[in-house]
Amino acid sequence: MKNKKKIFVSCGEMSGDLHLSYIIEEMKKQDENLEFCGVVGDNSINAGAIKVNHIKDNDIMGFVEAVKKYKYFKQKAEEYLDYIRKNDIKTVIFVDFGGFNLRFFELIKKNLPEVKTIYYIPPKVWAWGKKRIKKLMKFDDVIVIFPFEKEYFDSKKSETVMDVKYFGNPLVDKYVFSEKLGNEILLLPGSRKQEITKFFPEIIKLVKSEEMKNEKFIVKFADKSHLKYIEDIDLSKIENLEISFASIPELRDSCKYAIATSGTVTFEVSLTGLPVIVVYRTSFINAFIARKILKIKYISLTNLNAKEEVFSELLQEDFTVDKLLIECKKMEENKEKIVLKLKEERKKLGNKGVLPKVADYLRNTIK
Numbered sequence: 119m120k121n122k123k124k125i126f127v128s129c130g131e132m133s134g135d136l137h138l139s140y141i142i143e144e145m146k147k148q149d150e151n152l153e154f155c156g157v158v159g160d161n162s163i164n165a166g167a168i169k170v171n172h173i174k175d176n177d178i179m180g181f182v183e184a185v186k187k188y189k190y191f192k193q194k195a196e197e198y199l200d201y202i203r204k205n206d207i208k209t210v211i212f213v214d215f216g217g218f219n220l221r222f223f224e225l226i227k228k229n230l231p232e233v234k235t236i237y238y239i240p241p242k243v244w245a246w247g248k249k250r251i252k253k254l255m256k257f258d259d260v261i262v263i264f265p266f267e268k269e270y271f272d273s274k275k276s277e278t279v280m281d282v283k284y285f286g287n288p289l290v291d292k293y294v295f296s297e298k299l300g301n302e303i304l305l306l307p308g309s310r311k312q313e314i315t316k317f318f319p320e321i322i323k324l325v326k327s328e329e330m331k332n333e334k335f336i337v338k339f340a341d342k343s344h345l346k347y348i349e350d351i352d353l354s355k356i357e358n359l360e361i362s363f364a365s366i367p368e369l370r371d372s373c374k375y376a377i378a379t380s381g382t383v384t385f386e387v388s389l390t391g392l393p394v395i396v397v398y399r400t401s402f403i404n405a406f407i408a409r410k411i412l413k414i415k416y417i418s419l420t421n422l423n424a425k426e427e428v429f430s431e432l433l434q435e436d437f438t439v440d441k442l443l444i445e446c447k448k449m450e451e452n453k454e455k456i457v458l459k460l461k462e463e464r465k466k467l468g469n470k471g472v473l474p475k476v477a478d479y480l481r482n483t484i485k
Contacts (some may be wrong), residue, residue: 130215135159208485216241286468308379
């Protein structure tokens, strides 16, 4: 019997785990002899990955939380390095989660320089500036999933000599576009503890407000365990609010628009043709640092890809019930126009069949 070809994978949060699971599924279809192991979540485990560590232990958001967990991540990186060495693994695929993965990569290159390193969905260097692009230059392969990212890297090619790959956006393979609009409002609080706890105070005010009392809201949680983050709020007692754990495609056609914490989920929803009001709030210190460092006009991927405001963004001090009420009114007036704009934007991301192309490339690239 032929020995399995082992690949170490490293993601850090639910969105990265979802992307990774799609790649694992597709690569295993093409080659049953591949074995994936590493830092994964439930999606990748269900796709066949072997867990070395679970991403649930990586629940951080922002600069302050990352500093607090520095010792933990340093220890884990050493453990993963030891695992790669003992199992004679020749290829590591990194997925998103730049804060940890870039440091983990440096550790691998220092101690195991012969290991092939591939970054699938690299850190947002176009937001963070040139410092991180120098680190990405040292990877054997970098694969991006947005056309504006490919444009950015290609514009720096004379300086970096990087041949960044782009095959289209893999989520196009997973979401069906619809122009249908329902009557309910979908609430998406995010998947991290900090996101969820920051989301609900203003949202509850909105749901209970006089202006919205006749509206029906559906709050979708990514996982049942996330309810523990808001144990002090009894959502079941709010008459016009329903709790759901269904998938976005299952809920999409019953909704007329969504209010969502900024993240991959806002982009996923946009691919289904559902308009979104994007909200986001973090700690004061995280916001202060971000405003000093980040070099972007928008934070939602839909707006960044469109290079214009398709979705309204209410960030930090603008994320209030009063401003939400204003945006909800605007949304009622403009939602059909936004759906048409989303249809245009989806076309930019290419046709279906992205995942087989990515998987085929990776399969032929790994050691």
